[in-house]
Amino acid sequence: MYQKLLRAKNFRSATMLLGQVYMAMTDMRLHQGYEDGEDPDKIVKAVGKEVLIHPPLPEARMLCSFGHIFDGGYAAGYYSYLWSDVLSADAFMAFDAAANLTSAAPRATSSNASSGGLAHVEALGRKWAATFLADGGGRDPARVFEDFRGRKPSPSALLHYSGLD
Secondary structure, three states: OHHHHHHHOOOOHHHHHHHHHHHHHHHHHHHHOOOOOOOHHHHHHHHHHHHOOOOOOOOOOHHHHOOHHHHOOOOOOOHHHHHHHHHHHHHHHHHHHHHOOOOOOOOOOOOOOOOOHHHHHHHHHHHHHHHHHHHHHHOOHHHHHHHHHOOOOOOHHHHHHOOOO
C-alpha cells in the first residue's frame, strides 16, 4: 500500500501547476494589460486557451470565485504563490543534495551542494542563517537568494519535486 501511495504522490502535479500558471497569468493580464471596455470574461477564456490543456467551458466564470485578485491586495501579485514554491524548492534542493535527504535530489548539483558530509550540511545551515535569516527583509530578496545559492533561482527543483523533470 505504501508503494502505491508513493507512486501516486505526484498524480496530477502538472495539472495543478498549470492551474496556478493560469490564475497568475489571468491576474497579470487583468491588472497590467486591461483596457477600458474589454470583457474580463473574454480575457480569462483567452488566457485559458493559451495555458490550459482543456480551455474553460463557455459557461465558466472563474473570476466570480477568484477573490484573491480583487479583495486581498494582490493586484498582479497572485504569481507570488508559485514563485514562493520555486524559491523554497530551490533552497531545499541545496540541503537535499548536500545531505541526500530524500534520495530524490541529484547529488551535488551546484557549488553550494557538493558532498562533504555533516560538516558541509552544517556549513550550509550557517550560510542559510547568514543570508535568509540575517539579511531577510533588509536586502533585496533576489540578492539574498543569490548569495545563498550562488546563482539566480531556477524552477528546476520545483519541477523535480513535483515529478515533472
